[in-house]
Amino acid sequence: NAGVTQTPKFRVLKTGQSMTLLCAQDMNHEYMYWYRQDPGMGLRLIHYSVGEGTTAKGEVPDGYNVSRLKKQNFLLGLESAAPSQTSVYFCASTFTSAGLPHFGNGTRLTVT
Amino acid sequence: KQEVTQIPAALSVPEGENLVLNCSFTDSAIYNLQWFRQDPGKGLTSLLLIQSSQREQTSGRLNASLDKSSGRSTLYIAASQPGDSATYLCAVHMNRDDKIIFGKGTRLHILP
Numbered sequence: 340n341a342g343v344t345q346t347p348k349f350r351v352l353k354t355g356q357s358m359t360l361l362c363a364q365d366m367n368h369e370y371m372y373w374y375r376q377d378p379g380m381g382l383r384l385i386h387y388s389v390g391e392g393t394t395a396k397g398e399v400p401d402g403y404n405v406s407r408l409k410k411q412n413f414l415l416g417l418e419s420a421a422p423s424q425t426s427v428y429f430c431a432s433t434f435t436s437a438g439l440p441h442f443g444n445g446t447r448l449t450v451t
Numbered sequence: 452k453q454e455v456t457q458i459p460a461a462l463s464v465p466e467g468e469n470l471v472l473n474c475s476f477t478d479s480a481i482y483n484l485q486w487f488r489q490d491p492g493k494g495l496t497s498l499l500l501i502q503s504s505q506r507e508q509t510s511g512r513l514n515a516s517l518d519k520s521s522g523r524s525t526l527y528i529a530a531s532q533p534g535d536s537a538t539y540l541c542a543v544h545m546n547r548d549d550k551i552i553f554g555k556g557t558r559l560h561i562l563p
Binding site: 370372374379380381382383384387389395397429431433436437439440441442443444 | 455457460482483485493494495497500502540542544546548549550551552553554555556
C-alpha cells in the first residue's frame with residue numbers, strides 16, 4: 340500500500356509556464372484535498388473533491404484548476420504560473436467525513 | 452467562513468514540563484477536529500482525531516480535548532521531551548461543505 344503519492348516531489352517553473360501536479364491514492368478514499376503551505380501560514384485549502392467527477396473551491400482557488408476523472412487521482416493544474424504560486428503543495432485524502440486524512444509528502448514548487 | 456486560530460504562535464519550554472496548546476474555531480458545525488505534527492521540511496503526521504460527539508482523545512503522553520459549543524480544543528503534552536519539538540497544527544472538518552480548514556500552527560521548541 341503506497342497511501343497518498345504526490346508527483347513530482349520538486350519542480351522549478353518559469354513565469355507563464357503550465358504544469359500539473361498529480362495526487363494518487365490507493366485506499367479507495369472518496370474525499371481528496373489540495374493545500375498549499377507558505378511560511379507562517381499553516382495549510383490553505385485550494386480545491387477539494389468529495390467523489391469521482393466532483394470538485395469544489397477552497398479558500399485560495401484562484402490561478403488553479405483541478406480534475407477528478409478517476410476516483411484514485413486528483414490533479415492540480417497551474418495554467419500560467421506566477422511567482423506567488425511558489426509554495427509547498429500537499430494532497431490529502433480521507434475515506435469518509437469522519438475519517439482520518441492521509442497526507443502525501445508534498446511537492447515543492449518554485450516559480451521564477 | 453470558518454476561522455481556525457492557534458495560540459501561541461510559538462512556544463519554548465524546558466524539557467520535562469507539561470504544556471498546553473490551544474486551538475479555537477468560529478463555526479461549531481464540524482464533523483471532527485484533528486491535531487497534526489509537522490517537522491521542518493516534512494509532511495504531516497496525524498496525532499489525534501476527535502469526533503464532534505467526543506470530549507477527548509488520548510495517545511501516550513498526548514491528550515486532546517474538544518469543547519464544540521465554545522469552539523475550543525486543547526492539546527496537552529505531558530513530560531515534554533526535545534523530540535517533541537515541531538510545529539503542531541489543528542484542523543476542523545466542516546459538516547456543511549466537507550472542507551478541512553487548518554490553523555496556522557504553534558511552533559514548539561523543547562529546551563534540553
